[in-house]
Amino acid sequence: MFKCKAAWNKLAPLARASSTLCRQAGKRAVLRHERTPQFVQPAHMSSGPSGGGGENTLYFVLVGATCLAGGAYAYSTLVGDRERYQQRITEIESRSSKPAAEPSTPAKTQPETAASEPASAAASPAVEPTHAPYLLIGGGTASFAAARSIRARDPGARVLIVTEEDDLPYMRPPLSKELWFSDDPTVTETLRFKQWNGKERSIYFQPPSFYVSPTELESVENGGVAVLTGRKVMHMDVRGNKVKLSDGTEISYDKCLIATGGIPRNLQVIERAGDEVMKRTTLFRKIEDFKALEKVSRELKSITIIGGGFLGSELACALGRRSADLGLEVVQMFPEKGNMGKVLPEYLSNWTTDKVKKEGVKVLTEAVVKNVTYKEGKVEIKLKDGRVVKTDHVVAAVGLEPSVELAKSAGLEIDSDFGGFRVNAELQARSNIWVAGDAACFYDIKLGRRRVEHHDHAVVSGRLAGENMTGARKPYWHQSMFWSDLGPDVGYEAIGIVDSSLPTVGVFAKATAKDTPKAATEQSGTGIRSESETEAVAGSVAVGKAAPTPPPQQKEDYGKGVIFYLRDKVVVGIVLWNVFNRMPIARKIIKDGEEHADLNEVAKLFNIHEE
Amino acid sequence: MSYCKQEGKDQIIFVTKEDHEAPSNAELVEDDPNDPYEDHGLILPNGDINWNCPCLGGMASGPCGQQFKDAFSCFHNSKEEVKGSECIDFFRGMQECMQKYPELYPQEDDNESAPSGEAEAEAVLPADSTSSDSVSASVPTSEEVASGTESPATS
Numbered sequence: 013m014f015k016c017k018a019a020w021n022k023l024a025p026l027a028r029a030s031s032t033l034c035r036q037a038g039k040r041a042v043l044r045h046e047r048t049p050q051f052v053q054p055a056h057m058s059s060g061p062s063g064g065g066g067e068n069t070l071y072f073v074l075v076g077a078t079c080l081a082g083g084a085y086a087y088s089t090l091v092g093d094r095e096r097y098q099q100r101i102t103e104i105e106s107r108s109s110k111p112a113a114e115p116s117t118p119a120k121t122q123p124e125t126a127a128s129e130p131a132s133a134a135a136s137p138a139v140e141p142t143h144a145p146y147l148l149i150g151g152g153t154a155s156f157a158a159a160r161s162i163r164a165r166d167p168g169a170r171v172l173i174v175t176e177e178d179d180l181p182y183m184r185p186p187l188s189k190e191l192w193f194s195d196d197p198t199v200t201e202t203l204r205f206k207q208w209n210g211k212e213r214s215i216y217f218q219p220p221s222f223y224v225s226p227t228e229l230e231s232v233e234n235g236g237v238a239v240l241t242g243r244k245v246m247h248m249d250v251r252g253n254k255v256k257l258s259d260g261t262e263i264s265y266d267k268c269l270i271a272t273g274g275i276p277r278n279l280q281v282i283e284r285a286g287d288e289v290m291k292r293t294t295l296f297r298k299i300e301d302f303k304a305l306e307k308v309s310r311e312l313k314s315i316t317i318i319g320g321g322f323l324g325s326e327l328a329c330a331l332g333r334r335s336a337d338l339g340l341e342v343v344q345m346f347p348e349k350g351n352m353g354k355v356l357p358e359y360l361s362n363w364t365t366d367k368v369k370k371e372g373v374k375v376l377t378e379a380v381v382k383n384v385t386y387k388e389g390k391v392e393i394k395l396k397d398g399r400v401v402k403t404d405h406v407v408a409a410v411g412l413e414p415s416v417e418l419a420k421s422a423g424l425e426i427d428s429d430f431g432g433f434r435v436n437a438e439l440q441a442r443s444n445i446w447v448a449g450d451a452a453c454f455y456d457i458k459l460g461r462r463r464v465e466h467h468d469h470a471v472v473s474g475r476l477a478g479e480n481m482t483g484a485r486k487p488y489w490h491q492s493m494f495w496s497d498l499g500p501d502v503g504y505e506a507i508g509i510v511d512s513s514l515p516t517v518g519v520f521a522k523a524t525a526k527d528t529p530k531a532a533t534e535q536s537g538t539g540i541r542s543e544s545e546t547e548a549v550a551g552s553v554a555v556g557k558a559a560p561t562p563p564p565q566q567k568e569d570y571g572k573g574v575i576f577y578l579r580d581k582v583v584v585g586i587v588l589w590n591v592f593n594r595m596p597i598a599r600k601i602i603k604d605g606e607e608h609a610d611l612n613e614v615a616k617l618f619n620i621h622e623e
Numbered sequence: 624m625s626y627c628k629q630e631g632k633d634q635i636i637f638v639t640k641e642d643h644e645a646p647s648n649a650e651l652v653e654d655d656p657n658d659p660y661e662d663h664g665l666i667l668p669n670g671d672i673n674w675n676c677p678c679l680g681g682m683a684s685g686p687c688g689q690q691f692k693d694a695f696s697c698f699h700n701s702k703e704e705v706k707g708s709e710c711i712d713f714f715r716g717m718q719e720c721m722q723k724y725p726e727l728y729p730q731e732d733d734n735e736s737a738p739s740g741e742a743e744a745e746a747v748l749p750a751d752s753t754s755s756d757s758v759s760a761s762v763p764t765s766e767e768v769a770s771g772t773e774s775p776a777t778s
Contacts, residue, residue: 163684164674167692219726222685234689357633479675489660515632521640568637604652612625612636616647621640 139227140240140261144172146481147255147265149245149418151175153183153467154271154449154474156217159237161478168235169482172226174257176244179299180223182215185467187302188323189497191215192330200303215299248422250442267481270424270433270447271474272415274465278408279318281383288386293406296323305407309340312404316393318381319409320346320353322496325368327407329499332372342372343401345379345393351498355506356575356587357516363570364498371499376401412465414451427453430463437487439477446481448473456488458605459509459584466494491599503529505595508585508602510577519615520573520589529592574598574615581607583614594618672699685727687720 146162148155151173159171173181182203190205199205203215224236240257247256254264276295283290294305309315309331317324317331328344335342348354350361351368369375380396390402414432418424424441425434432453439446439454447454449470453463464473469492479486493507570589577585582605586598597617608614625638654661657668665676674683674692682691694717697710707714721728 160681160684161675163688164679167689218681218685221724221726222681224686234686236686237684357630359630359633359635475675486660490662515634517634517636519636519638521638521643568635600651600654606650606652608649610649612638612642613647613649615636615638616643616645617649617651619643620638621643 141172141226141229141238141263142261143264144170144229145266146171146269147263147267148173148269148271149255150269150271150273150415150449150451151177151179151181151239151241152271152273152449153181153217153470154273154452154477155269156181157471157474158269158271158446158448158478158481161475162482163235163237165479165482165484168233170229170232170235171237172229172263173237173239174243174245174255174263175239175241176258177298178241179216180220180239180241181217182299183217183467184297186215187299188296188326188330191302192306192334200306203299245418246421248418250422250424250445253444265444267444268446269474269477269481270418270441270445270451271449271470271477272418273450274412274414276408277411277413279381279384279410281381282406282408285384286386289384289391289406292386292391292404293408295408296327297412308405309334309338313339314341314343314403315405315407316343316345316391316401316403317407317409318345318393319407319411320344320348320351320377321355321409321411322352324407324409325351325364325498326496327409328373328375329368329371329497332368333499335372341374341403343374343376343403344368345376345381345395345401347378347380349377351375352496352512354512355510357512357518359568360518360570360575360589361512363568364502367502368498412450414453414463416451427461427463429453430461432463438480438485439473439488440480446477448477454488458491458603462509464492466492468492468494491602493595493599497529500529502590503592504587504589505592505598506585506587507595507598508577508583509579510585510587514577514579514585516575516577517611518570518573518575518589519612519620520568520570521620529590573620574618576611576614583608583611588618591618591620672696686724687717687728690717690720693717 146169148158148171155173159173162169162171186205191199191203194205196202204212206212224232224238226238226240229236229238244258245255246258254262256262276297278295282293294301296305315331317328324344324346328342331340331342334340349358350365352364353361356364365375365377376399379399382394382396385392390404391406393401393403416426416433419426419433426432427434430453432451433441433447435441435447435452435454437455437457439448439452441447450465452473453461455461472490472492473488476486476488491507493505495503495505497503572590574591575587575589576583583601586601588594588598601614625636625642627634627636663673665673665678667673672695682688694710694713697713698707701707701710703709722730
């Protein structure tokens with residue numbers, strides 16, 4: 013084979029040279045040995061030939077060193093040669109339209125190079141696949157879940173993920189929670205976090221060794237998942253079943269998944285405010301945003317978060333916890349009356365806001381931003397009611413804009429109510445195109461058309477899309493859940509439509525110290541709650557004496573309970589408030605879609621007084 | 624003694640432990656074990672293995688997925704007295720493959736590969752259940768994501 017011949021040609025003169033060198037060195041050593049009287053040291057050498065004393069050792073050391081040096085030189089020459097070869101091949105390929113039969117040996121002979129690449133894989137070498145049986149656009153949670161699903165169901169499947177990010181697929185929830193609670197000062201580099209049960213893991217779903225290189229994808233024996241990073245899909249030709257990337261490459265596909273997610277929204281007032289303000293604003297979504305904000309939190313004195321939903325509140329709590337140690341002022345402002353105002357009923361939202369304040373956050377409710385300017389080294393935020401906040405840095409957590417740019421070239425429908433690509437109950441946009449995750453506006457048989465921006469939904473819908481791409485033809489059925497933690501004392505899990513504008517019925521018991529997110533995960537031994545259901549749940553521990561019911565006049569403590577969200581008397585959403593490992597029951601109630609006369613009876617099913 | 628109050632459209636009920644002691648009279652719809660839409664546990668209604676089960680983590684989808692499937696299928700279909708005794712070659716193949724990816728399949732002392740296959744089997748035995756929620760599979764420690772919801776998992 014040309015490769016071997018070329019390699020040998022390069023190595024041959026080297027081999028000759030090094031062997032000459034060895035022989036000469038050997039001769040010299042041996043000569044020395046012969047001349048000097050033999051000190052027969054009965055030194056027992058564990059390796060190497062028997063007999064001989066120090067001189068032999070020197071001889072072997074010399075030979076060893078020479079061979080090592082020779083080997084290193086040969087290695088570097090081979091690598092350089094391979095690169096030049098690759099480049100030549102690319103050039104030839106780009107001229108012809110046929111894909112090159114890329115020999116897999118170059119990639120295999122240098123496994124160390126691949127393994128030593130950092131976790132954020134750099135853009136792959138020159139030659140790329142031109143066809144992928146399964147093409148996944150977007151490299152986030154939904155895409156990864158689909159890839160896994162496809163691989164599980166279609167043996168030998170070749171899956172290509174194309175992402176504009178430079179990182180391999182990773183999970184988002186820790187970016188606004190666990191990573192901030194880490195004691196490790198290198199956390200921004202390692203991106204590893206300790207779960208409550210003490211076990212550490214990376215935010216990346218899989219290490220780089222899980223994936224095959226894109227250049228190997230078409231040839232590798234049992235197929236695999238390859239990730240093409242730093243490339244954006246700019247144009248989609250649905251009739252021709254192919255896409256065009258930002259670097260001009262074209263890739264054809266048999267089946268395609270669009271899992272492009274979204275980009276954070278910004279406030280118009282900030283966009284209009286000019287560069288100085290924009291420079292000091294973070295739109296939080298990706299790993300790089302986490303790294304930047306973490307740096308800011310250590311260097312600056314005041315951070316203001318605009319937005320009172322999941323992301324805003326979680327970041328506020330995470331930063332608030334650090335505020336004392338860092339001497340950092342954390343301000344959170346939003347138009348609603350309380351944190352999670354659009355999700356939790358008012359009484360609970362108010363209670364939650366008090367908890368957030370206890371985490372060290374200055375919360376400004378009913379705050380509508382009028383304008384933002386940069387003045388005297390500070391970002392000045394003026395509210396409509398006249399309040400002014402002067403801060404060093406702004407984090408805008410005001411929602412997500414689904415990424416639907418491909419809809420135009422692909423001729424796909426966009427939903428006018430919820431945004432995102434409009435797909436059917438099986439997540440299909442066209443016969444061979446599916447959409448999953450944040451960008452999918454799908455038909456939920458039980459709850460109606462919706463678009464969900466939660467982690468577990470990305471997993472569930474990604475997995476479903478993967479199943480359907482391999483012929484399952486199943487509709488969205490397994491209801492996804494979501495969760496949030498606001499500090500160590502307040503945590504909840506929820507499922508279905510959890511909209512505070514719906515009428516709600518809340519059933520509460522008094523909480524004990526055992527009812528906290530920390531205790532819950534410790535007990536179930538899981539790091540994050542969406543998976544605690546698939547783990548064996550520890551036996552329930554009987555709670556001590558029930559606390560006496562507080563008399564109505566005192567301030568209520570909504571320690572733990574269940575909140576039902578109703579639409580036309582049917583439960584469409586449930587929040588489990590500081591009550592954990594009960595999601596299967598909640599899921600069942602939503603699935604049934606029945607009208608229940610007495611929700612207190614339904615609440616009994618949750619055993620809220622027990623662990 | 625529980626009490627109830629109304630705040631606008633939101634009703635709030637406080638209950639004591641005693642209030643909730645009586646069994647619930649709420650009626651739940653009976654589940655159809657053969658519902659084609661439902662997510663199934665490790666074993667599908669027709670007896671096949673559900674390779675996409677969250678309980679398997681990514682074992683069937685990684686670089687050693689094919690070897691894992693071969694080994695586990697053989698084990699599952701084994702009718703020998705010592706279940707899986709004829710599957711040694713498959714398990715060896717799987718172990719060899721896994722040794723090539725120590726990052727993905729950490730080789731711990733109280734091991735993984737073969738015993739985790741057995742552990743899966745034990746989980747399978749009571750498995751007439753089709754609900755993934757009730758399958759208490761002992762999750763293989765091999766891959767990082769050991770649970771199907773792809774959330775940070777305990778390995």
